[in-house]
Amino acid sequence: MRLGLVIDLDTCVGCHACATACKEWNASSPVSGPLSDYEPFGAEPSGVWFNRVRHYELGEYPASKTINFPMSCMHCADADCVTVCPTGASYKRDDGIVLVDQDKCMGCNLCAWACPYGARELDTASGTMKKCTLCVDRINDELLPPEERQPACVLACPTHGRFFGDFDDPASEVSRLTAERGGFGLMPELGYAPVNQYLPPREPKTVIAASDVKALLERGLASLASPVIRR
Amino acid sequence: MKPSLSIIFFTVSSGAGLGLLALLALGDLLDQALPSDALMQGIAVALALVAAGLASSVLHLAKPANAWRAFSRFRTSWLSREAVFAACLFPVALAYGVLAWTAEGGALRALAALGVALLAWAVLVSTAMIYASLKPIRQWYSAWTPVNYLLLGHWSGAVLLLGLARAHAAHERSFGWLAGVLGVAALIAKIGQWRAITAGARDAPTLERAIGVPKYPNEYSNKYANKYANEGAQPPGMTMARARLFDVGHSHGTFLTDEFGFVLARRNAVALRIAALSAGFGVPAAWIASGATNAAVAWLAAIVCLAGLLAERWLFFAEAQHTVRLYHGAPRT
Ligand code: SF4
Ligand code: SF4
Ligand code: SF4
Numbered sequence: 163m164r165l166g167l168v169i170d171l172d173t174c175v176g177c178h179a180c181a182t183a184c185k186e187w188n189a190s191s192p193v194s195g196p197l198s199d200y201e202p203f204g205a206e207p208s209g210v211w212f213n214r215v216r217h218y219e220l221g222e223y224p225a226s227k228t229i230n231f232p233m234s235c236m237h238c239a240d241a242d243c244v245t246v247c248p249t250g251a252s253y254k255r256d257d258g259i260v261l262v263d264q265d266k267c268m269g270c271n272l273c274a275w276a277c278p279y280g281a282r283e284l285d286t287a288s289g290t291m292k293k294c295t296l297c298v299d300r301i302n303d304e305l306l307p308p309e310e311r312q313p314a315c316v317l318a319c320p321t322h323g324r325f326f327g328d329f330d331d332p333a334s335e336v337s338r339l340t341a342e343r344g345g346f347g348l349m350p351e352l353g354y355a356p357v358n359q360y361l362p363p364r365e366p367k368t369v370i371a372a373s374d375v376k377a378l379l380e381r382g383l384a385s386l387a388s389p390v391i392r393r
Numbered sequence: 394m395k396p397s398l399s400i401i402f403f404t405v406s407s408g409a410g411l412g413l414l415a416l417l418a419l420g421d422l423l424d425q426a427l428p429s430d431a432l433m434q435g436i437a438v439a440l441a442l443v444a445a446g447l448a449s450s451v452l453h454l455a456k457p458a459n460a461w462r463a464f465s466r467f468r469t470s471w472l473s474r475e476a477v478f479a480a481c482l483f484p485v486a487l488a489y490g491v492l493a494w495t496a497e498g499g500a501l502r503a504l505a506a507l508g509v510a511l512l513a514w515a516v517l518v519s520t521a522m523i524y525a526s527l528k529p530i531r532q533w534y535s536a537w538t539p540v541n542y543l544l545l546g547h548w549s550g551a552v553l554l555l556g557l558a559r560a561h562a563a564h565e566r567s568f569g570w571l572a573g574v575l576g577v578a579a580l581i582a583k584i585g586q587w588r589a590i591t592a593g594a595r596d597a598p599t600l601e602r603a604i605g606v607p608k609y610p611n612e613y614s615n616k617y618a619n620k621y622a623n624e625g626a627q628p629p630g631m632t633m634a635r636a637r638l639f640d641v642g643h644s645h646g647t648f649l650t651d652e653f654g655f656v657l658a659r660r661n662a663v664a665l666r667i668a669a670l671s672a673g674f675g676v677p678a679a680w681i682a683s684g685a686t687n688a689a690v691a692w693l694a695a696i697v698c699l700a701g702l703l704a705e706r707w708l709f710f711a712e713a714q715h716t717v718r719l720y721h722g723a724p725r726t
Pocket of ligand 2 (some may be wrong): 246247248249250251252262266267268269270271272273274290291
């Protein structure tokens with residue numbers, strides 16, 4: 163088994179619902195909760211998150227596009243974060259999920275240094291490393307109705323931009339989507355074989371002839387030339 | 394990377410101690426043993442440096458109560474190997490010290506000396522490999538890292554060793570040469586690493602690469618935008634565009650920005666490189682050439698050397714750029 167997520171960059175609107183749902187579910191998780199907050203009501207609130215959404219702009223205005231980019235642990239097949247851990251706190255399960263045993267971690271940060279994707283965050287309150295658990299306490303919980311045995315972030319996404327499943331099963335939704343939409347893993351050249359896959363934004367449909375773009379620009383209607391409007 | 398003082402002190406202090414231990418033992422094996430009181434002093438200084446370093450490294454842990462577990466992953470983790478080798482080094486070095494004290498010759502002492510040298514090298518290499526095996530940090534992920542850790546440790550150890558040799562008027566010439574050769578080698582390694590870091594910037598991963606936009610020459614982006622505006626070429630998709638951070642998603646610092654967000658001003662980098670070279674190499678080299686036998690001057694030279702290496706190690710951290718920085722908007726590492 164190679165469990166992981168597919169994240170659709172075409173539909174993601176960057177609402178942070180997945181990140182918030184993740185924080186909410188995992189704050190009381192027996193696996194690695196709580197997710198400590200530092201000064202939650204102070205001037206500079208901060209804290210531990212398993213999932214963070216960043217936003218990028220591709221291209222130059224007016225030919226630009228915003229990409230919302232959620233990132234959590236990729237549950238890499240070749241996870242150096244596990245190899246470097248001196249205490250054995252970090253481990254990879256047979257189903258592919260990478261976890262941190264909170265009772266063993268000594269808070270040396272080495273695994274966070276070894277993770278290219280910023281998926282690990284030290285909880286300074288507990289002194290231990292925290293990371294996405296792939297909601298291991300939901301996906302295997304037989305007390306939950308079957309349709310809810312999904313990660314909290316997947317269930318929360320309002321645009322249905324997140325999918326959970328087994329990449330070793332070619333018939334699974336995640337395998338099918340990855341194949342159909344040209345899904346890709348991040349920075350494969352580093353050799354971590356990240357399991358989570360990202361679906362690229364679809365090519366916008368051209369509704370304005372390319373030759374009209376220059377004329378539109380000249381008339382100051384720059385925004386009409388942007389790929390988002392042109393869809 | 395955040396230059397963490399506890400780790401910087403640890404690697405410099407234990408590096409010098411380990412270098413000194415290895416050279417003392419090697420000298421013994423090659424018939425260049427210091428007189429037993431000098432040898433004892435040397436072992437004591439070296440072990441004190443290593444112990445101070447290790448104590449400092451524990452300060453870096455967020456949960457030191459679990460530090461004992463670090464011995465458990467010898468087969469996979471360089472940090473675990475470092476801990477195991479360091480723990481083995483102390484009893485062997487103490488046994489060697491006792492044999493040296495009794496001025497006992499023979500096979501046992503040779504065996505202990507060999508054990509000390511091998512273990513000292515094993516700890517030094519393990520420490521270096523912790524950094525050299527981190528693929529997300531291109532400045533560290535290179536053979537230059539272990540070469541530097543080994544040579545800088547031996548260079549600072551050799552300065553200490555020569556101080557002892559001169560104070561006891563024993564083998565000053567051979568240890569003087571040894572220090573000189575190690576100094577030149579360490580200097581070449583250091584400058585080589587700095588040059589490799591600069592040269593590697595050409596193929597450094599970019600923000601585009603990090604989020605999955607294939608790599609292409611940087612000038613391309615502007616040209617592309619103009620081309621699009623003027624000719625109405627294909628609009629940028631995920632496959633062709635320049636990317637920039639639009640919003641990082643958090644309002645204040647996070648563990649990630651704290652740990653990986655450190656930015657070194659170019660001006661400070663140059664100043665620190667000059668400080669590292671002049672204190673770490675220039676001053677001790679002048680002392681070696683002067684032939685001064687005064688013990689206080691020898692200590693001073695060694696301390697200035699170590700201070701220079703602290704600046705060098707600070708830079709080692711400050712100039713390292715983790716790939717996480719790309720996701721936070723750095724155009725390249
Ligand atoms: S994303 Fe990072 S933390 Fe997760 S498995 Fe990969 S290397 Fe480890
Ligand atoms: S911080 Fe904890 S989980 Fe990470 S490498 Fe250190 S001991 Fe292992
Ligand atoms: S799978 Fe669970 S722990 Fe991981 S990001 Fe989603 S909600 Fe958070």
